[in-house]
Amino acid sequence: RMSAGDDGMGSTKHIEFDLKGTCIEYHTADNLAICPENDPEMVKQAASFLGLNLDEWFHMEYDRYELGPIFPTPCTVRTALSCYISLNLVPSRSTLAKLANFATMQEHRERLKYLASKEGKDEYHSRIVDRKHDLVDIFEMFPSIHKPELGSFFEILPKLQPRYYTISSSSVKHPNRIHVTASIVNEKKPGLPEGRIFRGACTTFLDRLTPREGAINGKRPKDERGVPAVWPHAYVFVRKSTFKLPQDISTPIILIGPGTGISPMRAFIQERESQDPEKRGDAILFFGCRRETEDFIYREELLEAVNTGVLTKLHTAFSRQQATKVYVQQLLKREASTVWSYVAEKRAHIYVCGGTQMGKDTQHALEEIVQEYGNLNKSEAHDYVENLTKTKRYIQELWSA
Ligand SMILES: Cc1cc2nc3c(=O)[nH]c(=O)nc-3n(C[C@H](O)[C@H](O)[C@H](O)COP(=O)(O)OP(=O)(O)OC[C@H]3O[C@@H](n4cnc5c(N)ncnc54)[C@H](O)[C@@H]3O)c2cc1C
Known part of the structure; x- marks a missing residue:
């Protein structure tokens, strides 16, 4: 179910997650954490600027990390850029400092280091933050970050975090379904170049999770071999919330x-x-x-x-x-x-x-x-x-x- 503004921006979407076949349980008004996937177009752009093949597999040396695996590998560049790396937000100064080590041109290395430094703080704000440059823009601006060594490169990139949503269904009425009410973030932001729209990572992911076309009476459509199509799905977990109805039901x-x-x-x-x-x-x-x-x-x-x-x-x-x-x-x-x-x-x-x-x-x-x-x-x-x-x-x- 969807409602949209007259300019097509800022719509609200009602989404239902079917829990059947999972071990997920929830209580009324708990939070649902949703692990988003980045916009496939953005993923393609990032790979193209970096000169990477989306279907290439890579592996991380987990024993190098004190805190254990950063994300599961081996996986493809497509999976890493889609599921594990935050592409749409403004990268921090510390990310720019780490990226400097991957630029092969000295000019790029120095510029990135300057933007990350104390002296370059004002310029970082006016050139990167105020103009809302995301990580993909940075890859475009510094093309000498090219074909980096994958394991160590992905280690330093900002990780895509789950987003939390207050569950909008009662577990008593809908024990096998979690409802979420999300405001889709697609905004013309001040500072963005003319015509460009900022898209929130998770809400545009949710917006893409539309029921598969061809579904009849809630049944999955089948392909020519008779195999049912996979429903759109998401990785989620439940977090407890402080929102609880009063124990005494007579309390207004x-x-x-x-x-x-x-x-x-x-x-x-x-x-x-x-x-x-x-x-x-x-x-x-x-x-x-x-x-x-x-x-x-x-x-x-x-x-x-x-x-x-x-x-x-x-x-x-x-x-x-x-x-x-x-x-x-x-x-x-x-x-x-x-x-x-x-x-x-x-x-x-x-x-x-x-x-x-x-x-x-x-x-x-x-x-x-x-x-x-x-x-x-x-x-x-x-x-x-x-x-x-x-x-x-x-x-x-x-x-x-
Ligand atoms: C406990 C809790 C409960 C919540 N419940 C709900 C709920 O029920 N429904 C709901 O809709 N939301 C809820 N939220 C908010 C939700 O978690 C997300 O923050 C929200 O949906 C936006 O996520 P996103 O990934 O789509 O946007 P993100 O990708 O995280 O972007 C979010 C914001 O960052 C800013 N921004 C960052 N970088 C840029 C850039 N480069 N250019 C332009 N702008 C930028 C924008 O202002 C944008 O709106 C809840 C949050 C919490 C903590």
Whole structure:
């Protein structure tokens, strides 16, 4: 399921991973770590600039590394560049320093060493960071890094890291499926040359994992020999999260999750479907996105949750739907007296998920509510919210956008 912006940028995608046949188990709102694969075009470009054959096999001398294998070899150059090396991000100064040893032209060696040095720090920022040059650009800019000795070359390159996603399904409702709600990173970034788009490694990988064409009723298409095609797949693992519903199901919950911050809130809502409606406490959701018709990806199921009483109240903010932008933290302020009575009298638990800035703004809005309705001064209101955090009644899962 997909929703896209009118410029085709910044779409949100709902992805389901089938766990059948794996030993993976999860709990509602845990994190899923996804090991991405780089864009095949980028992999081809990197190999071409380096003068490498993608199908060449190589081996690393593991006993040279104190920390054990860096990634499993023997493998092909294609596998190393696709699965193990971070190609799309700006390389660090220390990577440039190590790359200098592989440049055969003295001019390139000196330039790379200078950019990596203390004296070259400003130039590294203006020429490399501000212009968002990735590792593939560096290979193009320094063509004398050519046909390097593979084992030691791959050892020094930055490694592709797994990306974490807050699982957006309940393990009670979907024990064999993990749902992820991802905002696809493809941005026209300031500093990038005209027409060039920055593509996030993991989210564009997820974007490529579309169900195979030709699948009929969820069954895999077969080739001419009758062999079923392989489903798109990914290497993943589960990490525990601090997001847990209150043990006492009668405790009310306030959920604040704009954009893909909706993930754990959706999982909680699914979990509540299995709770006794007579016993479960209220659940109030604050959700925000750009436009109701654009990226309100779970519109129908959230409205259904309100209809069935699983969700007590849904407050929505559509930031680009009117002349002045409206965000969830403003909705929170608008509902200040209700929020205060839930927090102070009904001892509600508050969950916040999404971007770091939204998290800061939301905490600030909550402190203002506490200050006004609790008749406290600024620092007392701050301590009040700090205490909510300490007692695990104010739980945040935030990431830098
Ligand atoms: C606990 C946790 C839970 C999360 N849950 C979710 C979730 O539920 N849904 C979700 O969508 N995300 C979630 N995230 C964020 C997610 O992990 C990824 O960070 C995000 O999807 C981007 O990954 P990517 O590989 O696509 O982008 P990356 O390749 O990692 O790039 C990310 C950013 O780097 C910047 N950047 C770096 N280099 C360049 C360059 N050369 N040019 C231009 N820009 C550059 C850009 O600003 C870009 O947006 C979560 C993060 C954490 C820590």
